[in-house]
């Protein structure tokens with residue numbers, strides 16, 4: 722049995738990783754021609770794949786960690802503050818890209834302890850890539866619904882130092898915003914790659930990119946797992962004033978403020994607001 726307040730972060734991350742890979746199979750199984758797309762109250766799409774993955778994840782979390790609260794994208798409601806330790810789930814992050822047949826979509830599951838993410842898993846079903854982070858961060862090649870290989874075969878990942886030839890920056894493919902573009906315009910950026918879902922955090926965590934600023938809106942389930950992985954790999958996710966991100970804000974419907982995710986902590990003086998330096 723797992724408990725967020727008592728289990729080791731790496732053990733929690735492996736638990737979440739196995740659940741994310743199994744949820745990937747639910748997504749693949751639900752992916753059929755003519756997949757029904759409904760529109761949620763906020764105008765964003767939801768499919769049978771989102772719902773099947775959420776049901777699989779919630780059932781597995783309840784079985785493995787029965788005493789822990791769960792916040793999940795498709796069932797979260799604004800209201801009373803939660804306990805400060807809970808699982809946060811996005812069963813299908815990047816739904817628009819999923820519907821468009823792209824590879825950039827992910828299953829995100831994180832464990833939040835005292836308002837901070839301590840373990841996370843991000844799985845890309847169509848890429849067959851699982852990223853996990855607890856105390857350390859790893860990438861694992863595994864097909865949707867497959868068995869996780871022995872931990873000795875997991876590849877440890879770390880962020881990279883900012884390259885002298887310029888930064889590789891990441892931005893949302895479908896939800897760009899002017900403030901993020903303005904920040905990147907002030908930095909020595911070599912290329913801006915537009916990608917979807919929490920895969921962006923994983924690309925920074927594994928040293929394939931350097932910075933991902935996001936001033937436009939996101940929800941806690943979009944960032945918690947990615948933050949856990951990036952932090953375990955040596956990077957940071959902070960508000961533009963340098964303050965840490967906290968989770969469990971039911972009173973604002975789990976809406977995040979702006980953040981800057983970056984791999985090399987030495988970038989802080991360049992990317993954060995002057996008062997935060």
Ligand SMILES: Nc1ncnc2c1ncn2[C@@H]1O[C@H](COP(=O)(O)O)[C@@H](OP(=O)(O)O)[C@H]1O
Pocket residue numbers: 765794811813814815816817892893894895896916917918919938939940943
């Ligand atoms: N106006 C808005 N308010 C809140 N969250 C938003 C939003 N526009 C986009 N998002 C979040 O951004 C996520 C997609 O990120 P990206 O653009 O990097 O792929 C969406 O995830 P879902 O696809 O799970 O709904 C959604 O949660």
Ligand SMILES: [Mg+2]
Pocket residue numbers: 811813814815942943
């Ligand atoms: Mg999402």
